[in-house]
Amino acid sequence: MPNGNWILGDLFLKDYGHAGSIQKLWEMRWNFPCRRGVYPFHDGKFEDFEPIFNELISKNINDPYSDEYTNAFWPTAQRLAKEADDLAAKDKEAAKSLYLRANAVFRLARFPYIGTDLKKQVFEEQKQVYYRGSQLWDIPIQEFVIPHKYASNGDGTEIPLYVRLPPTAKAGNPVPLVLLITGLDGHRPDNTERTDEHLQRGWATVILDIPGTTVDCPANKRDPLSPDRLFTSILEWIKEQPYLNEKKMIAWGLSAGGYYAIRLAHTHREQVLGSVGHGAGTHHYIGREWLAQIERHEYPFGLERAYVSKYGYKDFEEMMEKCQREFSLVDGEGEGVAVVGQGMKSCRLLLINGVLDGCMPIEDSMLLAEYGSPKEMRFIKERLHMGYPEANSTVYPWMEEVMASK
Numbered sequence: 001m002p003n004g005n006w007i008l009g010d011l012f013l014k015d016y017g018h019a020g021s022i023q024k025l026w027e028m029r030w031n032f033p034c035r036r037g038v039y040p041f042h043d044g045k046f047e048d049f050e051p052i053f054n055e056l057i058s059k060n061i062n063d064p065y066s067d068e069y070t071n072a073f074w075p076t077a078q079r080l081a082k083e084a085d086d087l088a089a090k091d092k093e094a095a096k097s098l099y100l101r102a103n104a105v106f107r108l109a110r111f112p113y114i115g116t117d118l119k120k121q122v123f124e125e126q127k128q129v130y131y132r133g134s135q136l137w138d139i140p141i142q143e144f145v146i147p148h149k150y151a152s153n154g155d156g157t158e159i160p161l162y163v164r165l166p167p168t169a170k171a172g173n174p175v176p177l178v179l180l181i182t183g184l185d186g187h188r189p190d191n192t193e194r195t196d197e198h199l200q201r202g203w204a205t206v207i208l209d210i211p212g213t214t215v216d217c218p219a220n221k222r223d224p225l226s227p228d229r230l231f232t233s234i235l236e237w238i239k240e241q242p243y244l245n246e247k248k249m250i251a252w253g254l255s256a257g258g259y260y261a262i263r264l265a266h267t268h269r270e271q272v273l274g275s276v277g278h279g280a281g282t283h284h285y286i287g288r289e290w291l292a293q294i295e296r297h298e299y300p301f302g303l304e305r306a307y308v309s310k311y312g313y314k315d316f317e318e319m320m321e322k323c324q325r326e327f328s329l330v331d332g333e334g335e336g337v338a339v340v341g342q343g344m345k346s347c348r349l350l351l352i353n354g355v356l357d358g359c360m361p362i363e364d365s366m367l368l369a370e371y372g373s374p375k376e377m378r379f380i381k382e383r384l385h386m387g388y389p390e391a392n393s394t395v396y397p398w399m400e401e402v403m404a405s406k
Contacts, residue, residue: 002284007355007362015296016358022064023057025300039388040111040185040300043192044104048076052105064111064301067118073109074122077102081129092136099133103189106130112185112299113306114214123187123214130189139164139199146237148218150229156218159233162188162207164195169204169243176248176403177204177238179272181264183255183279184306187214197396203403204244208234210257212310222312224327224337227260228267235271250399251275255360255386256310262368263329265346266339274348274402276395279386281360282340283330283367286323290361291316297358298384330367345373350398352391354383 006012018025034041034049041049052072055061061068084098106126110119134141142163151157169175178198180191188207195205211230212221219226239246249272253261258280265275284290286307295302304316311327313319325333330341351365368375378394380387 002289002361002363004289008358011297011356011358012293013296016298018300019295019302020062022053022062026053026057029300040107041104042190043100044108045101048080048101048105049108052076052108065113065115065305067116070109070116070118070122073105077105077109077122077125077129080105081125084129084133088132088136096133096136099129099136100192103130103133107190112301112303113309115305115309120215127189139167141195144237146233148230148233149236150232151218152229153223153226154220155223155226155229159208159218159230160188160216161234162191162205164199164205165243166199166202166204168202171242174241174243174245175202175204176250177206177244178399179234179238179249179251180205180207181251181253181257181260182207182209182213183253183257184210184213184303184310186254188216197392201396201400201403206234206238206244210260212312213256221310224332224334227263228336231260231264231268235268246271247273248403249273250402252395252399253277253280255279256281258360259329262346262349262351263339265349266344266372269345269347272347273405274350274399275346276350276352276399277365277368278391278395279353279357279360280351280365282364283324283328284364285360286311286319286327288320288324291320291323294359299359303359330371340368340371343372346375348402349373349375350395351375351377352387352394353379354385354387354391355379355381356383357385357387359385 018028035046056072063069080098080102084095087095106122110122114120114123144161144163146159148155148157148159166175187209191207198205209217211217211219211226219230238244251261251264251272258277261275262277262280262282308316308319311319311323329339332338353362353365355362362379380390
């Protein structure tokens with residue numbers, strides 16, 4: 001497989017109908033999750049977004065990579081942030097809600113990829129607003145900027161991390177932790193619900209962005225080995241923290257971050273108890289056959305520009321020609337690239353996704369069963385990318401079991 005024999009079947013060539021039209025996207029795909037407050041509208045309110053999408057539709061603004069698109073969201077995000085600032089000292093609960101609502105609108109303003117100067121500015125503002133809001137929580141977010149001790153070959157020298165610690169964390173009582181690896185369009189300020197879940201279990205969370213998606217990740221996006229150096233620096237820092245139990249650590253990679261969680265499970269298998277490749281790509285997702293159809297599939301916008309920028313190619317044709325050869329975990333060229341295909345052992349590794357994923361083919365998870373250590377897999381039929389809403393009901397029990405293991 002695949003050679004045309006995708007598990008998606010006819011859906012591989014299906015046009016989902018919303019590409020290139022904000023109106024169709026809103027009416028066909030996004031109105032419902034916005035009303036429900038789920039991805040990508042988590043923490044948000046329908047009443048904040050409906051006028052924005054009405055404006056986009058009325059002005060026929062259909063390019064999400066454009067400044068026109070970003071500017072439609074920005075004033076609402078700033079207004080909500082100012083209202084939150086004004087209330088912070090008087091009504092903490094109302095301010096907390098407003099900060100999260102602002103965060104959601106900032107997220108959509110810089111969606112789907114931080115590829116323009118304006119989106120970079122919006123992302124900086126999002127982080128500031130999110131951090132201010134988090135300081136009102138009983139258990140706030142902390143930001144650490146740590147040295148990238150193993151930087152080389154064009155890497156940056158600093159790694160920004162978000163950390164959220166349960167109250168029990170202290171020297172002499174180090175707590176388990178989840179190393180949360182973000183995706184293509186979701187970044188450090190977008191994981192409040194996950195960190196809440198970890199706190200309920202007594203776990204800390206350390207969150208990092210992946211190469212090529214934000215200015216914050218220092219790893220050289222053109223070097224397929226740069227994630228190994230990045231994780232070496234981060235894991236060494238974690239080991240030095242007296243309130244974190246480096247012997248009780250699980251990595252969880254989300255969507256595009258799943259690729260890095262799988263890589264980490266092999267390259268640093270002795271340092272993590274387990275790893276979750278959630279909605280992950282490994283090989284086919286960056287091959288020509290798959291890439292040639294991604295504009296048609298379920299993702300709300302065309303991924304071509306985001307992918308070209310993330311991996312650092314000059315255009316989409318160059319990416320289709322080279323990316324699989326350079327980055328595949330199964331048959332990537334160059335020493336140390338194909339950690340799966342070379343048969344390296346891994347730590348415990350859970351692969352979970354929807355069978356009908358049109359962003360990262362389910363074949364990319366299945367493929368790993370053919371190599372190295374045995375893998376654990378849960379594929380959710382008739383579900384799309386990430387396997388929601390059922391996926392987390394598998395992930396959390398698995399993580400609890402792994403954390404409890406010796």
